[in-house]
Amino acid sequence: MTEAIRQPDIGGPAQPMLIVRDLQRHFVIRGQTRRRKDVVRAVDGVTFEVAKGETLGVVGESGCGKSTTARLLMHLTPPDRGEIILDGEKVGDPRGVSVRDLRRSVQMVFQDSFASLNPRLTICDSVAFGLRVNGQPATTARLNADAMLRMVGLTPETFSDRYPHELSGGQRQRVNIARALAMSPRVLILDEAVSALDKSVEAQVLNLLLELKERLTLTYLFISHDLAVVRYVSDRVVVMYLGKIVEVGPVGAIYDRPHHPYTRALLASRLSMNPKQRISAPPLTGDPPNPIDPPSGCRFRTRCPIAEAVCALAEPRLARVDAAHDVACHACDAGSGHTLARLTGMEGA
Amino acid sequence: MTDQTLSLPLTERPAAIRPSTSYWSGVRRRLARDPVTMICAAILLVILAAVIFAPLLFPLDPYKTSMIRRLKPPGTPGFLLGTDELGRDMLARLIHGGRLSLFMGFAPVLVATCIGATLGIIAGYAGGAVNMGIMRIMDVFYAFPSVLLAVAISGALGPGIINGLFALTLVFIPPITRVAESVTTQIRAQDFVDAARATGASATRIVTGHVLSNVAGPILVYAAGLISVSIIIASGLSFLGLGVSPPTPEWGLMLSAMRQAIYVAPVNAVLPGAMIFIVSICFNMMSDGVRSAMDVRA
Amino acid sequence: MTHENAPLPVESAAPLVSVENLSVTFRSPDKTVTVVNDVSFTLREGEALCLLGESGSGKTVTMRSLMRLLPPTAHYTGRIRLRGIDVLALKAGQLSGIRGSLVSMIFQEPMTALDPVFTIGQQIAETVRRHDGVSHAAARTRALDLLELVQIPSARRRLDAYPFELSGGLRQRAMIALALSCRPRILLADEPTTALDATVQIQVLLLLRSLQRELGMSTIFVTHDLGVACEVADRVAIMYAGRFVEHGAVDDVLTHAAHPYTEGLLHSTVHAERQGGRLEPIAGSPPDLAALPPGCSFEPRCVFARAACRAGMPPLSERGAGQLARCIRGSSIHEASAPVYDAEASL
Numbered sequence: 004m005t006e007a008i009r010q011p012d013i014g015g016p017a018q019p020m021l022i023v024r025d026l027q028r029h030f031v032i033r034g035q036t037r038r039r040k041d042v043v044r045a046v047d048g049v050t051f052e053v054a055k056g057e058t059l060g061v062v063g064e065s066g067c068g069k070s071t072t073a074r075l076l077m078h079l080t081p082p083d084r085g086e087i088i089l090d091g092e093k094v095g096d097p098r099g100v101s102v103r104d105l106r107r108s109v110q111m112v113f114q115d116s117f118a119s120l121n122p123r124l125t126i127c128d129s130v131a132f133g134l135r136v137n138g139q140p141a142t143t144a145r146l147n148a149d150a151m152l153r154m155v156g157l158t159p160e161t162f163s164d165r166y167p168h169e170l171s172g173g174q175r176q177r178v179n180i181a182r183a184l185a186m187s188p189r190v191l192i193l194d195e196a197v198s199a200l201d202k203s204v205e206a207q208v209l210n211l212l213l214e215l216k217e218r219l220t221l222t223y224l225f226i227s228h229d230l231a232v233v234r235y236v237s238d239r240v241v242v243m244y245l246g247k248i249v250e251v252g253p254v255g256a257i258y259d260r261p262h263h264p265y266t267r268a269l270l271a272s273r274l275s276m277n278p279k280q281r282i283s284a285p286p287l288t289g290d291p292p293n294p295i296d297p298p299s300g301c302r303f304r305t306r307c308p309i310a311e312a313v314c315a316l317a318e319p320r321l322a323r324v325d326a327a328h329d330v331a332c333h334a335c336d337a338g339s340g341h342t343l344a345r346l347t348g349m350e351g352a
Numbered sequence: 353m354t355d356q357t358l359s360l361p362l363t364e365r366p367a368a369i370r371p372s373t374s375y376w377s378g379v380r381r382r383l384a385r386d387p388v389t390m391i392c393a394a395i396l397l398v399i400l401a402a403v404i405f406a407p408l409l410f411p412l413d414p415y416k417t418s419m420i421r422r423l424k425p426p427g428t429p430g431f432l433l434g435t436d437e438l439g440r441d442m443l444a445r446l447i448h449g450g451r452l453s454l455f456m457g458f459a460p461v462l463v464a465t466c467i468g469a470t471l472g473i474i475a476g477y478a479g480g481a482v483n484m485g486i487m488r489i490m491d492v493f494y495a496f497p498s499v500l501l502a503v504a505i506s507g508a509l510g511p512g513i514i515n516g517l518f519a520l521t522l523v524f525i526p527p528i529t530r531v532a533e534s535v536t537t538q539i540r541a542q543d544f545v546d547a548a549r550a551t552g553a554s555a556t557r558i559v560t561g562h563v564l565s566n567v568a569g570p571i572l573v574y575a576a577g578l579i580s581v582s583i584i585i586a587s588g589l590s591f592l593g594l595g596v597s598p599p600t601p602e603w604g605l606m607l608s609a610m611r612q613a614i615y616v617a618p619v620n621a622v623l624p625g626a627m628i629f630i631v632s633i634c635f636n637m638m639s640d641g642v643r644s645a646m647d648v649r650a
Numbered sequence: 651m652t653h654e655n656a657p658l659p660v661e662s663a664a665p666l667v668s669v670e671n672l673s674v675t676f677r678s679p680d681k682t683v684t685v686v687n688d689v690s691f692t693l694r695e696g697e698a699l700c701l702l703g704e705s706g707s708g709k710t711v712t713m714r715s716l717m718r719l720l721p722p723t724a725h726y727t728g729r730i731r732l733r734g735i736d737v738l739a740l741k742a743g744q745l746s747g748i749r750g751s752l753v754s755m756i757f758q759e760p761m762t763a764l765d766p767v768f769t770i771g772q773q774i775a776e777t778v779r780r781h782d783g784v785s786h787a788a789a790r791t792r793a794l795d796l797l798e799l800v801q802i803p804s805a806r807r808r809l810d811a812y813p814f815e816l817s818g819g820l821r822q823r824a825m826i827a828l829a830l831s832c833r834p835r836i837l838l839a840d841e842p843t844t845a846l847d848a849t850v851q852i853q854v855l856l857l858l859r860s861l862q863r864e865l866g867m868s869t870i871f872v873t874h875d876l877g878v879a880c881e882v883a884d885r886v887a888i889m890y891a892g893r894f895v896e897h898g899a900v901d902d903v904l905t906h907a908a909h910p911y912t913e914g915l916l917h918s919t920v921h922a923e924r925q926g927g928r929l930e931p932i933a934g935s936p937p938d939l940a941a942l943p944p945g946c947s948f949e950p951r952c953v954f955a956r957a958a959c960r961a962g963m964p965p966l967s968e969r970g971a972g973q974l975a976r977c978i979r980g981s982s983i984h985e986a987s988a989p990v991y992d993a994e995a996s997l
Binding site: 064065171172173174201202203204205206207209210213228229230231232234235268269272273274275276277278279281282283284285286287288289290291293 | 704819820848852853855856859875878900904914920929930
């Protein structure tokens with residue numbers, strides 16, 4: 004029944020599913036000590052594309068803006084600036100698609116499986132809610148909701164009339180996936196969707212997500228702090244740091260030939276999984292800085308092992324280093340004046 | 353498309369089928385296990401039944417005075433609870449008075465809950481300037497002690513039941529609005545509200561479909577706690593001569609009238625006060641009980 | 651910095667921590683749930699043990715039992731000895747004598763474990779003064795030493811910082827400093843890095859590893875993350891439904907797992923090099939502790955389950971040097987190809 008209300012492929016296979024240009028969102032908060040307003044630069048000029056049928060992984064540490072980006076994409080938080088183009092149609096434009104249509108085409112699964120279900124509604128009613136909002140009569144909506152539950156591996160006979168608190172974390176997350184898919188979306192945003200699950204359950208849900216993607220020809224935006232999981236599911240990866248994209252490229256390139264010093268450090272921080280080859284020195288010192296007052300120039304420079312004077316002066320631009328592989332680092336940008344720049348440039352040539 | 357399961361190993365094997373327990377059935381179970389709440393509920397039910405049905409079943413005249421039977425002690429034949437300073441039957445007066453006192457307890461809280469919950473949910477869900485506007489107005493009222501505010505409003509409007517009800521309603525709107533606003537703000541921040549927004553649902557739809565069911569409990573529990581306050585303030589207004597006027601029986605008014613008799617017939621004089629005390633403490637303890645039964649962690 | 655911790659006279663024969671047949675049961679009007687069931691282990695001076703398991707496996711409760719930090723509804727049976735002291739026999743008043751000085755604990759969320767209204771320095775100095783009875787100035791000096799010990803940059807300035815003014819990593823370091831302030835011999839760490847970012851997590855793990863070595867402490871980690879166990883543990887105990895299902899040296903357990911659950915965990919963990927393809931998760935979800943299956947708790951999810959598994963809970967049995975597993979299959983899964991299996995099942 005999902006085919007019946009499937010939305011058509013408008014722009015053709017070559018048109019990216021999502022184009023995000025210069026997305027920005029700053030939050031004004033009351034300063035903690037001084038009598039002034041602080042600005043959190045949560046997402047600061049983010050540009051990327053998601054091709055049809057691909058999984059774009061987004062990695063980064065807390066405060067890097069990956070979750071805010073997800074919320075901006077769905078207009079759950081309105082962006083200050085920037086445009087979102089869904090399959091060739093600009094969102095919010097009179098000639099493009101409305102925010103309401105965007106929300107139907109793009110659905111989201113949140114990290115906290117419990118908070119994302121209404122504790123007072125049965126599983127079936129939660130899944131059916133969106134269908135009813137979009138005009139299905141109650142009985143049809145419930146039947147379709149049951150079918151969605153079956154699709155995510157929950158037998159409706161057992162689970163339909165249960166309440167969220169009676170389910171395990173993995174089961175609840177399946178319900179959340181069913182609810183998102185009930186809207187027949189084309190894009191599914193998974194915001195740390197498996198991060199809170201136990202490992203054995205995480206693997207089940209990852210398998211489910213991969214099967215559903217193939218079966219329903221979905222496009223995924225997979226946000227996670229878990230580098231291993233992102234590598235496992237993604238085709239391309241975006242690395243974010245303090246509201247900016249620092250590196251973007253095919254998953255193999257990012258993991259095997261990372262260029263940005265932050266990406267390198269992040270990858271080197273992965274636990275060894277081998278007691279005989281333990282990590283002996285931390286790849287980075289200190290914590291990510293506060294997004295309220297990010298460093299000038301390159302935001303990573305305060306923790307960067309190869310920072311130079313130029314890094315404090317100018318913000319690095321995303322420069323192409325390899326096929327479809329962009330890096331925002333002065334050391335990778337031949338024209339920047341960084342002493343390592345020429346070296347990397349030659350490597351690329 | 354058939355609704356075949358994916359080729360997944362069927363990971364969720366149906367566990368032992370047990371009846372699904374909704375949130376409210378859990379609340380009911382926890383309430384049933386709480387003896388204090390159940391006893392309070394039973395006492396209130398008995399009092400409520402008495403004030404509603406007793407006058408219909410038995411000939412009770414709360415107005416018949418008798419100068420020779422003044423201030424008879426409880427247990428006097430024909431006067432189970434004795435008589436008051438004008439020789440009227442205390443039992444009849446307590447029962448008839450209970451009708452008015454309980455009505456003065458319920459009605460203002462009910463009306464105030466409807467208005468306050470609506471305002472609070474709007475303020476909490478809309479946030480921003482709307483919230484600011486509604487809540488600041490409420491804060492102005494909230495700044496006065498509730499008794500003082502009720503006395504001031506009723507004093508300005510003059511004595512009478514309607515004016516008393518109006519004053520009490522106005523007094524209770526701000527606190528209920530505040531509670532409704534704060535629980536709505538909490539629910540508003542939950543992911544399931546965002547998920548509902550993501551389906552394209554309108555604000556009204558989200559409020560009726562998701563918010564209301566989650567905020568109703570806490571608001572009603574809080575309102576139930578106000579009933580006792582309302583009875584006490586209503587009695588207080590009557591006591592001060594602002595609410596009900598004599599000879600209409602009302603607990604507060606009776607307490608006021610009997611206070612000169614406190615040394616002559618202490619038991620009789622204390623009876624209306626005891627009723628106010630019992631009813632309000634039962635409402636308070638019951639709302640506490642319901643509140644803790646509604647706490648899932650309990 | 652180790653000199654301030656003069657080694658205590660301990661007979662080398664007696665283990666520092668010895669837990670025998672510990673069971674913890676929670677009673678509520680609704681039901682009685684046994685959260686920890688017949689857990690036994692020992693820990694020597696300077697050793698690091700990692701309790702590994704999923705949510706609800708009883709790992710945190712096991713650890714908290716060592717300090718009797720559980721709510722009053724908990725009932726303990728069995729025996730816990732810390733440096734010979736029978737913890738379960740202590741009176742409530744005597745517990746504070748061992749908490750902090752003999753055994754100390756760090757938590758997952760430092761923001762809730764630190765008091766928000768006192769500075770880091772005040773909190774550490776106060777603890778030092780209470781335990782050692784030293785002067786204000788001496789306590790403050792010691793607090794500064796401790797902050798330097800946990801490698802907090804510009805420690806002197808950070809002494810006067812409130813917890814909210816510190817970043818997550820620094821807060822976790824401050825909590826470690828607080829836990830070390832009374833020179834504990836045993837440090838308990840409950841998911842100490844779960845709330846931290848990847849680049850900070852490795853810093854804190856390395857810090858804990860080096861502190862343990864320098865101070866010669868015994869450490870018990872609770873974690874759900876195999877990677878953390880690999881980085882810090884000497885020995886690892888895998889918990890499932892309140893019981894140890896496998897226990898041994900970290901190398902042995904992770905390279906040749908003997909219990910199907912351990913094997914399943916290793917398979918379902920997304921390893922660094924994995925890309926695409928299907929994972930092999932463990933089917934089903936962990937059991938309800940109030941209604942455990944009759945035999946082996948893992949039987950309903952186990953791919954090797956057979957009739958004998960439902961008969962009773964298998965005991966922990968020896969699998970080579972110091973490795974124990976609670977499974978009727980005699981050897982590790984690698985060796986147990988199908989024909990061997992039946993023969994070994996009779997064990």
